[in-house]
Amino acid sequence: MKLFVAAIIKNEMDALLEWVAYHRVVGVSGFIIADNGSNDGSRALLDGLEKLGIVTVLDFPTIEGQKPQLPAYERILRSCSRDIDLLAFIDADEFLLPLSPDLNVVDFFAAHFADESVSAMALNWSNFGSNGELFAGEGLVTERFTRRASQQFNANKNFKSIVRPNRISHFHNPHFAELRFGRYIDTQGNDLVLHPKHGNGVSAEVLWSWVRVNHYVVKSLEEFLLGKHLRGSAATANRVKHQAYFKAHDRNDETCLLAAALVPKVKAEMAAIQAQLGALPEEDSPQKSGSWLASRVKKLIG
Secondary structure (H helix, E strand, O other), rough: OOEEEEEOOOOOOOHHHHHHHHHHOOOOOOOEEEEEEOOOOHHHHHHHHOOOEEEEEEOOOOOEEEEOHHHHHHHHHOOOOOOOOOEOOOOOEEEEEOOOOOOHHHHHHHHHHOOOOEEEEEEEEEEEOOOOOOOOOOOOOOHOOOHHHHOOOHHHHHEEEEEHHHHEEOOOOOOEEEOOEEEEEEOOOOOOEEEOOOOOEEEEOOOOOOOOEEEEEOEEEEHHHOOOOOOOOOOOOOOOOHHHHHHHHHOOOOEEOOHHHHHHHHHHHHHHHHHHOOOOOOOOOOOOOOHHHHHHHHHHHH
């Protein structure tokens, strides 16, 4: 099965290439990215990746009075190629994680979606904290932040969805899709059980079976303040992510090195992509004004 990642992004330059490279390492075939008016270099990078055939970019500026995320999801669903079997709707701070080093995530999804009755799968979060870091540091997100909340942390009941795009009517929220028909399952292959109180997008239990979504929700305090805090919510009106949000999600209870174990492969993939970008004609390259991206990648990968 051909698995693509779908997302809306705004000003994610610091970790965008890592996020793309990471998902290519775990088997993702391509990306459909709605760019919400990035002005930090993200758009130039996305355009370069589109020239390489890695990403399809959609312009999606914010319309006054309208939160952009769900309309962007609608556009992605209606415009994606029919040969894309599965779309993973995640954010740029979320990483699909195989929970065994021998597991190929595409093979895992293919095994479950081979059942024609299955239209969507829910993957629970694993929320990662700041590792006690106040400032942005060198290295990849997945190697810098290795401490997470315990499995039963309430926010981990949130999930993200892998869907057959032609079977989705619409998204109720960034987590949960309305199906035209078919089953919504969990990672154990059972029918999804929603939380009795919170409903759509929140599961009754936290399942970390086979694959989950690592959510690097706050990163360092500096990155939180300059990123998530300033951007606000792309889906919920009047939601400000401030001090209380950081404190509630900055959970560093347990060490987890599963994503960090993939860092050597991710760095190699980043270097390969950067080399391809550098080989593009000057007018198509995100490095057109110099070697900023090359220097950035070299610094990240060592």
